[in-house]
Amino acid sequence: MTQPTPSLAAAPAPQTPSVTAADFPASFIWGSATSAAQIEGAAQIDGRGPSIWDRFCSEPGRIKDGSNTAVACDHYHRYPEDVRLMKWLGLDAYRFSFAWPRLQPQGKGAWNEAGFDFYDRLLDELLAAGIAPHATLYHWDLPAALHDDFGGWQSRKIVPLFADYAAEVARRFGDRLASIATHNEPWCVATLGYETAQFAPGITSRAAAAQVSHHLLLSHGHAVQAMRAETRTPLGIVLNHTPSFPAMPIEADRLAARLDDGLNVRWYMDPVFRGCYPQDVLEHLGGDAPRVAEGDMAAIRVPLDFLGVNFYTRTVLSTQQPPVLAPGEMGFTDMGWEIYPQALTQHLVRLAREYCPPPIYITENGMANADEMVNGAVADLPRIRYLQAHLAALSRAMALGADVRGYFYWSLLDNFEWNSGYAKRFGLVHVDYASQQRTPKHSAHWYRDFIAGRAAPPGAR
Numbered sequence: 116m117t118q119p120t121p122s123l124a125a126a127p128a129p130q131t132p133s134v135t136a137a138d139f140p141a142s143f144i145w146g147s148a149t150s151a152a153q154i155e156g157a158a159q160i161d162g163r164g165p166s167i168w169d170r171f172c173s174e175p176g177r178i179k180d181g182s183n184t185a186v187a188c189d190h191y192h193r194y195p196e197d198v199r200l201m202k203w204l205g206l207d208a209y210r211f212s213f214a215w216p217r218l219q220p221q222g223k224g225a226w227n228e229a230g231f232d233f234y235d236r237l238l239d240e241l242l243a244a245g246i247a248p249h250a251t252l253y254h255w256d257l258p259a260a261l262h263d264d265f266g267g268w269q270s271r272k273i274v275p276l277f278a279d280y281a282a283e284v285a286r287r288f289g290d291r292l293a294s295i296a297t298h299n300e301p302w303c304v305a306t307l308g309y310e311t312a313q314f315a316p317g318i319t320s321r322a323a324a325a326q327v328s329h330h331l332l333l334s335h336g337h338a339v340q341a342m343r344a345e346t347r348t349p350l351g352i353v354l355n356h357t358p359s360f361p362a363m364p365i366e367a368d369r370l371a372a373r374l375d376d377g378l379n380v381r382w383y384m385d386p387v388f389r390g391c392y393p394q395d396v397l398e399h400l401g402g403d404a405p406r407v408a409e410g411d412m413a414a415i416r417v418p419l420d421f422l423g424v425n426f427y428t429r430t431v432l433s434t435q436q437p438p439v440l441a442p443g444e445m446g447f448t449d450m451g452w453e454i455y456p457q458a459l460t461q462h463l464v465r466l467a468r469e470y471c472p473p474p475i476y477i478t479e480n481g482m483a484n485a486d487e488m489v490n491g492a493v494a495d496l497p498r499i500r501y502l503q504a505h506l507a508a509l510s511r512a513m514a515l516g517a518d519v520r521g522y523f524y525w526s527l528l529d530n531f532e533w534n535s536g537y538a539k540r541f542g543l544v545h546v547d548y549a550s551q552q553r554t555p556k557h558s559a560h561w562y563r564d565f566i567a568g569r570a571a572p573p574g575a576r
């Protein structure tokens with residue numbers, strides 16, 4: 116069945132947003148997010164094993180500015196200062212990821228106690244500051260040994276290993292974590308890592324990418340099951356959703372948008388919440404479709420406590436030559452991504468209607484901006500506008516029935532933006548990589564004031 120996809124012509128015009136935190140429920144969680152490989156540094160310290168991203172960075176031409184993750188924001192050593200920044204911001208919650216190669220350098224076998232000690236200290240610091248830690252198990256830094264041994268995510272052998280790692284984290288830290296997500300953006304891992312080679316490990320095979328996506332999903336199901344035996348903390352998965360729009364109200368563009376939606380959204384939502392892959396995408400993949408064993412789909416469709424949605428932009432699909440481009444009425448970010456907040460409203464409402472998902476967290480939303488430090492200040496007005504517009508769009512979605520419980524701005528700090536290196540800045544806080552000095556941008560002040568305007572909790576009224 117072909118679902119109607121909204122056309123550009125029908126899209127509502129951007130509105131002037133005027134939302135405040137008091138417009139959200141008092142229990143709504145305000146946070147910010149990071150990931151291990153992007154901020155920690157200390158790549159060869161205290162027994163951490165190499166990851167596929169360390170490897171990828173060392174291959175000439177892979178990272179636009181030739182940089183690597185060896186030092187990044189040096190968060191491994193500066194985490195107390197970073198937690199102080201979070202407290203100054205007034206955050207309720209912080210989303211971070213565990214580096215698997217720091218906890219288990221070979222991806223199997225011995226655990227690295229120095230790695231567990233680091234996260235132990237980080238969690239203590241967060242909890243002492245009254246900030247709830249939301250963890251992700253896999254934000255792309257696969258232990259390189261697993262790739263060398265059997266091709267990493269390409270092999271089914273990784274599934275029980277990931278479940279073991281998940282269970283160990285849940286056993287050690289479950290009681291101090293506010294939530295655990297298995298994977299971050301499996302679409303990026305599979306497609307950018309194994310089909311387009313933009314990300315580690317840099318492979319170009321559609322069949323490999325499809326098989327990787329299945330192993331990621333299967334490992335999610337097995338990991339959730341393994342963690343349930345160890346902890347009562349809420350468990351879920353984080354998916355990146357970039358809604359697909361036809362450029363013109365013509366059949367060819369609609370079909371292109373429908374397929375793009377299948378590859379990005381439904382390929383992950385359908386197995387997780389319905390226990391099947393979408394038929395149209397299976398047909399599109401043909402002989403490249405993944406091998407699925409009996410029982411896999413039931414294992415993937417494990418009950419979840421939350422769904423994390425990462426939303427940045429939309430994709431406009433055009434079959435014309437030359438292609439019809441996204442109009443960008445609200446402009447484009449420094450990544451070249453169109454700013455289109457109304458797709459967030461539309462998409463969250465659609466998810467609620469089509470999937471009845473568990474409570475949703477916006478686990479990432481934010482923009483890269485060509486920030487400049489002038490006289491010690493970063494006046495990042497475009498980021499403030501982006502935030503305002505997306506929070507207004509989120510509030511509209513909630514008024515229309517989307518059950519969203521929290522919002523995490525991406526990112527707390529400027530950091531290693533994968534194959535863009537350090538050239539793209541997403542942070543609320545500016546990082547001078549030479550001195551490691553942190554400077555809150557104007558957007559950080561704005562977000563701080565915004566959060567401070569929240570509704571008082573019922574007991575405090």
Ligand code: GCO
Nearest residue numbers: 150299300355425479525532
């Ligand atoms: C993600 C990425 C982040 C990126 C951000 C901006 O989860 O999408 O993991 O690490 O930095 O999305 O591209």
